[in-house]
Amino acid sequence: MKILVTGANGQLGREVVRQGKDHELVLTDYDTLDIANCKAVALFMREIKPQAVIHCAAYTNVDGAEKDEDGAFRVNVVGAQNIAAGCLETGARMVYVSTDYVFDGTKTEAYREFDQVNPQSVYGRTKWQGEELVRRILGRHYIVRTAWLYGDGNNFVRTMLRLAETNDTLRVVHDQVGTPTSTVDLAKAIFALLDSDAYGTYHATCQGQCSWYEFACEIFRQAGKKVKIIPVTTDEFPRPAKRPAHSVLDNYMLRMTVGDTTRPWQESIKEYIKR
Ligand SMILES: NC(=O)c1ccc[n+]([C@@H]2O[C@H](COP(=O)([O-])OP(=O)(O)OC[C@H]3O[C@@H](n4cnc5c(N)ncnc54)[C@H](OP(=O)(O)O)[C@@H]3O)[C@@H](O)[C@H]2O)c1
Incomplete structure (x- = not known):
């Protein structure tokens, strides 16, 4: 299948490229195709004529988005709209990656x-608006929500390991619960969906749940690092963007359609740290 990958240099994009070797991939990122540029996207897609788009590009700076709503809107909403419109014209199916x-x-x-959505941050709101535009523009879509993603790029795991180099003690939030998800598990789910005609909305996270504090403890256990971690509350660690306290996702639609091959989060993190 000829697949256009946006955000190919991002965490998920890199894993999609790794797993997509059997396909004809066309890779783009901000430098080669600004997804918010309507004309550029239309021209590019007309020329490439992909059969599918895995849309990994996004404005992912959750706290930064609070002060840059237009910037986040431009990428997460206008960008998604442009890609969906390009898919409609060229007949491509589209994977839109969204968030808990x-x-x-x-x-x-x-x-x-x-379940009823109710985003609490600019990032969450723009990702939801992007979802809605994709649904309205394109029938042949897969909207795939994931959470707490880590892969080849900046993420919580790398931040914790970096901080442990210079700190004996770290304070980590214990009252936000979710599911750490490896880009390996997510990309597998995306390719399984693309192989099917099961269009619709999906949740795709690893199995199980934990707090950021528990996530940090597991990272250091797997990495064999001795660091004292102090659990703190969200109030003690204020951030510009409000985060959901409990955003565990059930991969219900995956189980009901193509099957759910995601692993327990501890298993995926073990493989990541080994790698
Ligand atoms: N990271 C998480 O914890 C998380 C959680 C839930 C859902 N998600 C979703 O998962 C998807 C993948 O996330 P990720 O962690 O792989 O993100 P990422 O590493 O930040 O990658 C996003 C990519 O999008 C590119 N990009 C930004 N603006 C662009 C534009 N205008 N035109 C073209 N490319 C642009 C970025 O390029 P530059 O680097 O050059 O700006 C970057 O390569 C996103 O849809 C995100 O919303 C992520």
Whole structure:
């Protein structure tokens, strides 16, 4: 399949490239194609004529977005709209990657795909608006929500390991719960979906749940590092963007369609640290 990958240099983009070797991939990033440029996207897609787009490009700076709403909107909403319109014209199917931050985190059980959204941050809101435009423009879409992503790039795991080089003690939030997810598990789910005609909205995270504090403890356990970690509350560690307190996602639609091959989060993190 001829697949256009946007954000190919990002964490997920790199893993999609690694797993997509059997396909004809066309790779783009900000330098080669600004997804917010409507004309450039239309011309590029007309020329390339992809059969599918895996849309990994996004404005992912959650705190930065609070002060740069237009910037986040431009990439997450206008960018998604441009790609969806290009897909409509060229007949391509589209994977739009979204986030657990579309939910407010007040539900005590895991969120399913059709639970009520209520984003609490600019990032979450723009990703939701992007979802909605994709749904309206294009029938042949897969909207795939993930969470707490790590892969080849900047992420929580790398930050923790870097901080441990210079600190004996770290303070990590213990009252936000979610599921750390490896780009390896997510990319596998994306390719399984692309191989099917099961269009729609999906959750794709690893299995299980933990707080950021528990996540940090597991990272250091797996990496064999001795660091004292102090659990703190969100109030003690204020950030510009509000985060959901409980944003565990249930991969219900994956189980109901192509099958859910995601691993327990501890297993995926073990492989990542080894790598
Ligand atoms: N990271 C997480 O924890 C997380 C959690 C839930 C969902 N997600 C979603 O998962 C997807 C992949 O995230 P990720 O962690 O792989 O993100 P990432 O590493 O930040 O990569 C995003 C890529 O998009 C590119 N980009 C930004 N603006 C662009 C533009 N206008 N035109 C073209 N490319 C542009 C970036 O290029 P530059 O680096 O040059 O700006 C970067 O290569 C995103 O949709 C994100 O919203 C991520």
